[in-house]
Amino acid sequence: MTMAVQKKICMLGGFSVGKTSLVKRYVESVFSETYLTTVGVKIDKKAVVLGDKTVNLILWDLAGEDDMSSLRLSYMRGAAGYMLVADGTRPATLEMALSLRKRVEAEYGQLPFALLINKKDLTEQWTVTDADLGKLRGDGWWVQSSSARTGEGVDDAFADLATRILG
Amino acid sequence: MDSPPPPASAPLPAQVLERLRTLLLADRAVAWLRMDEALLLAAAGGDLGAYGLDALEPGKPVVEQVHLLEGLLPLVESPYFVPSVEVIKGRVADLHFWLDGGETWLVLLEVTSERDMARRLQQKAYDMTLLQEREAALNRQLEAARRELEAAHEEVKRWNRTLEERVAAQVAELERMNKLKRFLAPSIAEMLMSSGDENILKRHRRDIATLFCDLRGFTAFSENAEPEEVSELLQDYHAALVPLIQAYEGTLDRFVGDGLMVFFNDPVPCPDSTERAVRLAVAMREAVAALAAAWRKRGHQVGFGIGIAQGFATLGQIGFEGRFDYSAIGTVVNTAARLCEQAKDGQILVTSRVATVVAEMAELADIGMLTVKGLSRPLAVSNVLGLKGGDQKVVWLGRQTH
Numbered sequence: 001m002t003m004a005v006q007k008k009i010c011m012l013g014g015f016s017v018g019k020t021s022l023v024k025r026y027v028e029s030v031f032s033e034t035y036l037t038t039v040g041v042k043i044d045k046k047a048v049v050l051g052d053k054t055v056n057l058i059l060w061d062l063a064g065e066d067d068m069s070s071l072r073l074s075y076m077r078g079a080a081g082y083m084l085v086a087d088g089t090r091p092a093t094l095e096m097a098l099s100l101r102k103r104v105e106a107e108y109g110q111l112p113f114a115l116l117i118n119k120k121d122l123t124e125q126w127t128v129t130d131a132d133l134g135k136l137r138g139d140g141w142w143v144q145s146s147s148a149r150t151g152e153g154v155d156d157a158f159a160d161l162a163t164r165i166l167g
Numbered sequence: 168m169d170s171p172p173p174p175a176s177a178p179l180p181a182q183v184l185e186r187l188r189t190l191l192l193a194d195r196a197v198a199w200l201r202m203d204e205a206l207l208l209a210a211a212g213g214d215l216g217a218y219g220l221d222a223l224e225p226g227k228p229v230v231e232q233v234h235l236l237e238g239l240l241p242l243v244e245s246p247y248f249v250p251s252v253e254v255i256k257g258r259v260a261d262l263h264f265w266l267d268g269g270e271t272w273l274v275l276l277e278v279t280s281e282r283d284m285a286r287r288l289q290q291k292a293y294d295m296t297l298l299q300e301r302e303a304a305l306n307r308q309l310e311a312a313r314r315e316l317e318a319a320h321e322e323v324k325r326w327n328r329t330l331e332e333r334v335a336a337q338v339a340e341l342e343r344m345n346k347l348k349r350f351l352a353p354s355i356a357e358m359l360m361s362s363g364d365e366n367i368l369k370r371h372r373r374d375i376a377t378l379f380c381d382l383r384g385f386t387a388f389s390e391n392a393e394p395e396e397v398s399e400l401l402q403d404y405h406a407a408l409v410p411l412i413q414a415y416e417g418t419l420d421r422f423v424g425d426g427l428m429v430f431f432n433d434p435v436p437c438p439d440s441t442e443r444a445v446r447l448a449v450a451m452r453e454a455v456a457a458l459a460a461a462w463r464k465r466g467h468q469v470g471f472g473i474g475i476a477q478g479f480a481t482l483g484q485i486g487f488e489g490r491f492d493y494s495a496i497g498t499v500v501n502t503a504a505r506l507c508e509q510a511k512d513g514q515i516l517v518t519s520r521v522a523t524v525v526a527e528m529a530e531l532a533d534i535g536m537l538t539v540k541g542l543s544r545p546l547a548v549s550n551v552l553g554l555k556g557g558d559q560k561v562v563w564l565g566r567q568t569h
Contacts, residue, residue: 006231006234006237007237008237008238015296016293035293035294036286036290037289037293039251039285040253041249041251041252043253045234058237058238063289072250075249077243080238090300125304
């Protein structure tokens with residue numbers, strides 16, 4: 001029996017942007033309204049079939065970045081790619097995602113990544129414009145709005161990232 | 168005498184070490200793994216079950232069995248520490264890696280309670296930060312709404328100013344209109360107002376149809392009747408005729424006592440001016456006939472006659488500052504006035520030119536040649552008996568200035 005391919009993917013972003021909820025939605029297909037902050041890292045596994053390959057995605061859900069505690073980049077060691085997450089209702093979290101990407105790249109070089117602008121379901125508070133997304137895409141970013149509550153855009157984002165990681 | 172301090176590297180007594188070991192490991196799940204140079208599992212022990220690692224198989228690649236090790240091996244530095252990893256739900260461990268000879272060691276030291284405590288503090292801090300962010304966002308929305316309200320308020324003020332200006336302009340226009348109406352026929356006043364072109368008032372020549380009418384026997388009546396009766400009769404008379412003149416869009420030039428002068432095709436153009444004059448005359452005759460029947464019952468014998476002529480006249484503003492009239496001057500006016508004088512009760516006398524124009528629509532009776540004052544040659548005159556087929560319609564052509 002051949003071993004399934006395993007790839008480590010890290011979830012990065014500001015605090016309370018929905019990283020844990022996105023993983024929970026992706027792995028368990030559920031959503032919880034209760035916000036529980038992550039300390040350290042939570043590890044989950046999801047097996048996905050891409051073409052004729054089964055890939056075990058080892059998801060490292062890292063504690064959110066804030067002004068007080070900066071990301072422990074050591075968690076990123078061995079990652080094959082990463083998912084940046086921002087909260088579409090809090091513009092500052094998008095800035096943070098952009099800054100994280102620079103720091104990761106400085107430390108680990110260019111890795112496949114995607115940017116999810118989460119909480120798309122909170123349309124009344126949504127502040128990110130299509131123009132903002134268009135500009136990032138113009139810079140070569142893979143950007144997608146998503147909702148962990150409804151599941152919109154979640155599976156696609158992970159599948160696309162996994163595909164790019166496998167090259 | 169002070170004794171010298173013990174050297175920092177002095178070994179701790181076995182009892183202290185044992186005590187520290189007990190304190191460190193109390194209520195913590197500890198598991199360990201040892202891997203050979205090929206990263207195959209050499210041995211494992213401790214509380215593996217606490218981390219879901221109780222089915223490990225020695226001799227097999229460790230990364231295939233412990234998925235959290237993906238990407239971490241082989242070690243690039245030793246010792247290597249990964250803090251606070253939730254390996255399975257509710258079980259958190261610090262991961263301690265080190266190399267010993269060719270072998271790689273991993274110890275999972277449980278830190279669940281420390282993680283939980285840190286999380287409680289972190290949670291409070293984040294909740295507070297989120298509340299502050301939300302408050303700031305609401306304040307921004309409030310400020311934006313305030314600015315919007317202020318802008319709307321300014322807009323309303325601008326509208327009010329515009330409205331006041333428009334009202335003032337309209338009031339001024341109405342005042343001007345009222346002033347104009349005092350000495351001009353309503354149709355001329357309205358046209359002046361709507362076109363804003365006072366050139367209409369300038370003297371010009373135009374082919375018009377002119378109608379004169381007055382009451383027969385009015386002088387005798389007014390001599391014998393009380394002034395109030397005369398006034399009442401005139402009021403009824405004017406009330407009956409003026410709306411008809413307006414309905415047929417004639418220009419009421421003047422009325423003096425029982426005499427009225429109306430003309431068509433100026434300033435409001437109408438290509439059927441002669442037909443309109445005749446239709447108006449027939450309608451006037453019917454209206455006055457109804458009034459005369461009532462007057463007769465009160466003992467007043469009053470008749471009604473009309474004269475109509477068509478031709479060129481000079482039209483425009485006549486008078487002096489403060490008392491202007493818009494009027495027509497020319498033979499056509501005199502002719503209509505004289506025909507009116509000659510008309511007997513119920514007659515509508517028209518010139519041959521008028522008769523020719525309305526021959527298709529009106530029943531006419533030839534009166535013959537009449538000599539009228541002010542004209543050197545006698546006139547061929549007809550009396551309009553009525554309209555053919557009860558034709559009373561007024562053709563509306565719309566208003567336009569010449």
